[in-house]
Amino acid sequence: MYTGLQHLHSFLAYLVLVSLLIGIANGLMGYLKWRRFEEKDRKLALPALITTHLQFLIGLILYFISPKGLSNFSGEAMADATSRLYILEHPLTMIIAVVLITIGYVRGKKSDDSRKQFFSHWLFFGLGLVLILLRVPWSKFPW
Numbered sequence: 001m002y003t004g005l006q007h008l009h010s011f012l013a014y015l016v017l018v019s020l021l022i023g024i025a026n027g028l029m030g031y032l033k034w035r036r037f038e039e040k041d042r043k044l045a046l047p048a049l050i051t052t053h054l055q056f057l058i059g060l061i062l063y064f065i066s067p068k069g070l071s072n073f074s075g076e077a078m079a080d081a082t083s084r085l086y087i088l089e090h091p092l093t094m095i096i097a098v099v100l101i102t103i104g105y106v107r108g109k110k111s112d113d114s115r116k117q118f119f120s121h122w123l124f125f126g127l128g129l130v131l132i133l134l135r136v137p138w139s140k141f142p143w
């Protein structure tokens with residue numbers, strides 16, 4: 001199960017990035033063109049929410065079963081940059097990113113002001129994307 005989830009987590013990372021870019025691009029375009037926010041705009045943001053939530057869930061499971069996760073937590077591991085990335089920096093940064101993306105989507109759904117809806121999509125998805133890019137294990141990604 002560990003290897004399967006590890007591969008799924010790596011593969012989903014691509015879908016997370018692509019769907020976030022779609023959400024950000026659509027949000028930014030709608031915002032700049034002063035368009036009216038429609039149901040299709042919410043649907044274009046939905047893949048970003050689904051892929052990040054699923055990624056979060058898989059990441060959480062990995063954290064408990066991976067030898068690079070919780071079981072590796074120690075003072076020594078903290079002093080090593082790669083170990084620290086997996087036991088602390090990656091999970092923490094990704095959780096904050098997922099929360100921001102969820103806030104952006106929910107604000108986009110709840111507001112009835114098109115400007116705010118598009119704004120929430122590009123701003124919060126954009127912030128989430130920056131955080132993800134900051135703490136993805138680049139030594140393993142994109143290959």
Ligand code: HEM
Binds near residue numbers: 049
């Ligand atoms: C521990 C795991 C998860 C947590 C804590 C979580 C949390 C949340 C929260 C807080 C929202 C916003 C609800 C709202 O106010 O509208 C949400 C929405 C959503 N989540 Fe998750 N989620 C998790 C896992 C998943 C998974 C595994 C999927 C699907 C693969 C998923 C799909 C969705 C979808 C589609 C929505 C949006 C529904 C809508 O259109 O309003 N979530 N989730």
Ligand code: HEM
Binds near residue numbers: 010091098
């Ligand atoms: C949007 C969110 C996330 C993205 C894009 C992402 C991406 C990645 C990538 C690309 C890897 C490297 C995979 C490899 O070694 O081949 C990885 C590994 C890992 N991630 Fe995430 N991740 C996310 C969220 C999370 C979360 C929320 C957690 C934990 C709570 C987590 C825990 C882990 C762990 C423990 C590993 C190491 C797995 C192993 O190889 O044993 N990830 N992640």
